Amino acid sequence: MNMRDALRRLIESSTAVIFDFDNVIVDSEPYHFEAYSRVFAKAGHTLDRAEYWLEWTSRGGGAESEIRRYDLKLDPSAVRAEKDPIYSAFCRSGAVKPFAEASAIIEAFEKAGLILAIASGSYERDIRAILRANGIEDRFRVVVGKDNIKKTKPHPETYLIAAERLGIPHERCLAIEDAEKGVTSAKEAGMKVILIETEITRDLKLGGADLEISSLAELRDLLKDLTA
Numbered sequence: 001m002n003m004r005d006a007l008r009r010l011i012e013s014s015t016a017v018i019f020d021f022d023n024v025i026v027d028s029e030p031y032h033f034e035a036y037s038r039v040f041a042k043a044g045h046t047l048d049r050a051e052y053w054l055e056w057t058s059r060g061g062g063a064e065s066e067i068r069r070y071d072l073k074l075d076p077s078a079v080r081a082e083k084d085p086i087y088s089a090f091c092r093s094g095a096v097k098p099f100a101e102a103s104a105i106i107e108a109f110e111k112a113g114l115i116l117a118i119a120s121g122s123y124e125r126d127i128r129a130i131l132r133a134n135g136i137e138d139r140f141r142v143v144v145g146k147d148n149i150k151k152t153k154p155h156p157e158t159y160l161i162a163a164e165r166l167g168i169p170h171e172r173c174l175a176i177e178d179a180e181k182g183v184t185s186a187k188e189a190g191m192k193v194i195l196i197e198t199e200i201t202r203d204l205k206l207g208g209a210d211l212e213i214s215s216l217a218e219l220r221d222l223l224k225d226l227t228a
Helices: 003-012 029-042 049-058 062-069 076-093 102-111 124-133 157-166 180-188 216-227
Strands: 016-019 115-119 142-144 173-177 192-196 211-213
Touching (some): 003 192, 003 216, 016 157, 049 062, 062 076, 102 216, 115 157, 142 157, 157 180, 180 192, 211 216
Parallel strands (some): 016 115, 016 173, 115 142, 173 192, 192 211
């Protein structure tokens, strides 16, 4: 089956599409990186950008993993508490923008009749601040952040709560992800998953997704063909 037909089948078997947020809808990871970099720099530690994308963004190791790998005498909770307001300020300022392909992708899924939602490891307040600043908050019926989540990705709770709030069976939900932890989360929630590859993950052969697409641009073009 070619990719276009595989995507069509996923859409036809779905009622809702649930997006991861960072690095899928918006180009926010550079701002997460900058905020964390400022905090670690105060402790004399420099974050490596490539390592950040792999260990933090894809594998979900977070500050704990960085501290453990480099044997830093830091409290990860304190690091996050200092980082969060720095990142939130970026969100409120309008600095964090959607990817160029995002608008067309959102419109195509809406045209296909799917309900849109977000299930993310970021705080809901930050997600909504970015959506509001870019005029797209009303496009998503449900937004689930980590605010009231007990176990974040790769645990399935984030996606399960999104499906529950939508009132849609999990098997009728299609997740759009870019990271290993997100694919695991959505699959364990019983959802179908499209993995959007990035420069960092392309050679990792993550697997587990129902469909792997090389870029947001390719997803946009496939959707354009299907909804023409």
